[in-house]
Amino acid sequence: VCNICFWQCAATLYTENGKPWKLEGNPEDPHCDGRLCTRGTGGIASYSDPDRLRQPLIRVSRNGKQSFVPVTWEKAFEVIAGRMQDIAEQHGSDRFALFSHGDGGRHFRRLLQAYGSHAYAHPSFAQCRGPRETAFGLTFGEGVGSPDRTDMANSRCIVLIGSHIGENLHNSQVQTLMQALDQGATLITVDPRFSVPASKSKHWLPIKPGTDTALLLAWMNVLVNEQLYDRDYVAQYCSGFDELARHVQPYNPEWAYLETGLEPEQIRETARAMARAAPATLVHPGRHVTWYGDDTQRCRAIAILNALLGSWGRPGGFYRQEKVDLPAFPAPKPEPDHGWMDIVQADYPLVATGISNVLIDHSVGPDAFFKGWFIYATNLITTIPGIRKQLEQAAESLELIVVVDTMPAEITGYADVVLPECTYLERHDELRNKAERTPTLALRSPAFAPLHDSRPAWWIAKALAGHLGLESYFPWQDYREVLDWQLRQVGSSLEEMERVGVKSFPRKTPVYFEPGRAVKFNTPSGRIELYSQHLAEAGHDPLPKYTPPERPPEGFFHLNYGRAAAHTFGRTINNPLLFELMPENAVWVHPAAAATLGVRSGEYVRLENPEGTQSNRIRVRVTQRIRPDSVFMVHGFGHTDPRQRLAHGAGADDTALMHNVRIDPVMGGTGMRASFVTLVREEV
Ligand code: MGD
Ligand code: SF4
Numbered sequence: 001v002c003n004i005c006f007w008q009c010a011a012t013l014y015t016e017n018g019k020p021w022k023l024e025g026n027p028e029d030p031h032c033d034g035r036l037c038t039r040g041t042g043g044i045a046s047y048s049d050p051d052r053l054r055q056p057l058i059r060v061s062r063n064g065k066q067s068f069v070p071v072t073w074e075k076a077f078e079v080i081a082g083r084m085q086d087i088a089e090q091h092g093s094d095r096f097a098l099f100s101h102g103d104g105g106r107h108f109r110r111l112l113q114a115y116g117s118h119a120y121a122h123p124s125f126a127q128c129r130g131p132r133e134t135a136f137g138l139t140f141g142e143g144v145g146s147p148d149r150t151d152m153a154n155s156r157c158i159v160l161i162g163s164h165i166g167e168n169l170h171n172s173q174v175q176t177l178m179q180a181l182d183q184g185a186t187l188i189t190v191d192p193r194f195s196v197p198a199s200k201s202k203h204w205l206p207i208k209p210g211t212d213t214a215l216l217l218a219w220m221n222v223l224v225n226e227q228l229y230d231r232d233y234v235a236q237y238c239s240g241f242d243e244l245a246r247h248v249q250p251y252n253p254e255w256a257y258l259e260t261g262l263e264p265e266q267i268r269e270t271a272r273a274m275a276r277a278a279p280a281t282l283v284h285p286g287r288h289v290t291w292y293g294d295d296t297q298r299c300r301a302i303a304i305l306n307a308l309l310g311s312w313g314r315p316g317g318f319y320r321q322e323k324v325d326l327p328a329f330p331a332p333k334p335e336p337d338h339g340w341m342d343i344v345q346a347d348y349p350l351v352a353t354g355i356s357n358v359l360i361d362h363s364v365g366p367d368a369f370f371k372g373w374f375i376y377a378t379n380l381i382t383t384i385p386g387i388r389k390q391l392e393q394a395a396e397s398l399e400l401i402v403v404v405d406t407m408p409a410e411i412t413g414y415a416d417v418v419l420p421e422c423t424y425l426e427r428h429d430e431l432r433n434k435a436e437r438t439p440t441l442a443l444r445s446p447a448f449a450p451l452h453d454s455r456p457a458w459w460i461a462k463a464l465a466g467h468l469g470l471e472s473y474f475p476w477q478d479y480r481e482v483l484d485w486q487l488r489q490v491g492s493s494l495e496e497m498e499r500v501g502v503k504s505f506p507r508k509t510p511v512y513f514e515p516g517r518a519v520k521f522n523t524p525s526g527r528i529e530l531y532s533q534h535l536a537e538a539g540h541d542p543l544p545k546y547t548p549p550e551r552p553p554e555g556f557f558h559l560n561y562g563r564a565a566a567h568t569f570g571r572t573i574n575n576p577l578l579f580e581l582m583p584e585n586a587v588w589v590h591p592a593a594a595a596t597l598g599v600r601s602g603e604y605v606r607l608e609n610p611e612g613t614q615s616n617r618i619r620v621r622v623t624q625r626i627r628p629d630s631v632f633m634v635h636g637f638g639h640t641d642p643r644q645r646l647a648h649g650a651g652a653d654d655t656a657l658m659h660n661v662r663i664d665p666v667m668g669g670t671g672m673r674a675s676f677v678t679l680v681r682e683e684v
Pocket of ligand 1: 128129164167169170190193207208210211561563564566567568632673
């Protein structure tokens with residue numbers, strides 16, 4: 001199971017003379033349909049990357065200078081267990097937080113729960129999908145999930161709002177988008193940039209950055225006033241339509257034109273195109289949606305628009321997800337104190353998961369709640385904007401920071417102990433069991449023994465549990481036992497899965513709503529809430545409200561960023577194969593802006609924000625594919641850790657330039673699109 005991103009495509013690895021040769025998609029897997037993306041294929045080089053972490057390291061201070069020295073696993077565990085025990089005795093064992101992004105994180109979650117802490121956060125919430133999950137949860141009673149429950153293969157009209165599918169590569173999602181286009185679906189792309197999907201669209205709406213909610217309200221205005229919404233669906237499933245209809249009255253396309261820069265006729269025409277194809281119209285919920293701080297409200301507008309079109313639970317819209325009913329391996333269930341959630345819910349009562357930035361806020365200074373951190377597979381400093389200073393302060397006040405990673409990264413520099421995990425090609429992990437259209441299980445099993453002195457996450461968590469006297473929570477010798485036991489409960493076995501890799505199971509519920517049959521939604525009213533009772537009770541706008549974004553100061557541009565097909569965030573830049581495909585990022589500049597600045601394609605510049613922070617040098621790409629008020633760059637470049645020899649100094653880092661982080665008042669997400677930069681020419 002590929003681990004280069006979190007779509008988790010199943011694959012087969014072929015070797016030649018005991019060395020990795022190629023990776024191919026598993027044809028039985030609905031996540032990939034037999035094909036891997038660029039990054040998945042190139043993932044093979046993560047195994048042989050010469051810069052991998054090789055052995056455990058601990059921080060030592062000699063002659064006033066700090067450095068890392070290699071130690072045995074035994075020594076590393078002694079140091080960690082000793083400090084964790086001190087923290088538990090002096091402050092309480094709930095004072096430990098886990099930050100994780102990836103499959104192995106669950107082993108450490110179990111370890112920390114057994115120790116007494118349940119505080120964990122994934123950047124994939126507050127820095128990514130959180131607003132949409134919160135908004136769809138408030139509207140439909142459940143989130144979109146991952147893989148996204150979008151039924152694109154059957155859509156007749158697809159609307160992408162800043163979702164650049166094709167550059168952002170989630171394998172089967174790209175395939176189903178192309179399938180829909182082959183079948184004649186209408187594609188509408190809303191993006192300040194002429195993105196790859198914009199190039200395949202019938203309508204490209206080059207919106208003024210940050211004004212999407214204005215467009216969404218205007219679309220609703222047209223659907224309501226021209227009676228184009230699905231009246232039967234709304235009557236059968238929704239509540240709050242009258243309030244919504246009144247709410248959208250002021251927001252006609254002429255009003256939206258002044259905000260978005262989009263022609264009123266184009267707004268009307270696209271609303272009618274959506275209505276014509278409904279309910280097989282999918283207004284895509286987006287994925288990375290932490291933009292301007294009003295993100296839950298924007299995502300609510302997307303959810304409501306889908307409800308008006310009747311697409312939730314209908315073919316071509318959103319299908320109903322199901323997963324395999326897989327029992328947990330029999331082991332004592334850790335029951336830690338859940339008090340830490342009070343910290344999060346004091347500010348964000350609608351949120352039931354950890355928020356990375358809130359946990360970090362509560363880790364700075366001698367009186368902070370948290371005293372120790374475990375960081376698994378997340379380079380916090382390039383992932384969460386505006387936290388460099390806090391991280392430095394937290395590193396001073398926390399009594400222990402443990403980082404588990406495969407590579408040396410900026411974040412490993414903050415650690416007291418660094419533990420080298422082996423790559424996904426050298427380890428077992430939990431079975432892939434995702435809620436999706438066809439319930440499937442997929443097995444990740446090692447193609448090679450771990451290189452160097454690296455180890456799998458399950459081994460590290462279990463061994464550390466032994467040093468903490470918590471071995472009863474890991475009552476197996478090898479993770480194969482867990483996998484085999486679980487598989488046998490559902491009529492398979494490890495032996496079978498090692499042969500087939502992926503196994504499908506029959507669904508127990510229908511994929512779509514059944515016509516005429518009542519549906520109970522998990523909302524206070526039991527219906528789809530166009531008007532949200534939860535939001536009203538928590539003091540937020542119960543219907544989506546538009547907040548105009550700030551405009552760039554004179555001489556500055558909106559800092560727009562996105563993905564590229566060859567890389568996943570910053571984690572693949574040093575991968576030798578993927579680096580070869582894309583060794584640096586470039587800054588896209590409109591020709592008019594380039595003329596004013598006197599810059600040309602190919603030359604290097606530095607980006608500078610209004611606070612004077614400058615980036616590493618980055619090449620200019622002059623193109624009409626970006627609005628004149630914005631620049632665009634691919635996220636993930638500009639690594640500063642010299643131990644990643646290819647990635648170090650290659651391209652520029654967008655995160656370090658973000659000076660205006662806007663926190664979402666509903667769910668605490670970090671809006672990252674409100675920053676500005678200008679270009680400073682390199683002295684030749
Ligand atoms: P973004 O990266 O924010 O999210 O992928 P997406 O969900 O697509 O989207 C960037 C797009 O938003 C760009 O086209 C940009 O021009 C547009 N945009 C910028 N500002 C605005 C605005 O104000 N309004 C509108 N309408 N559009 C705007 C992220 C997704 O990608 C995620 S969350 C993950 S975890 C995966 N990561 C990933 C990866 O790292 N690499 C690759 N190749 N694919 C990936 N797929 C996934
Ligand atoms: Fe791997 Fe690409 Fe699939 Fe992500 S989409 S899991 S990188 S093959």
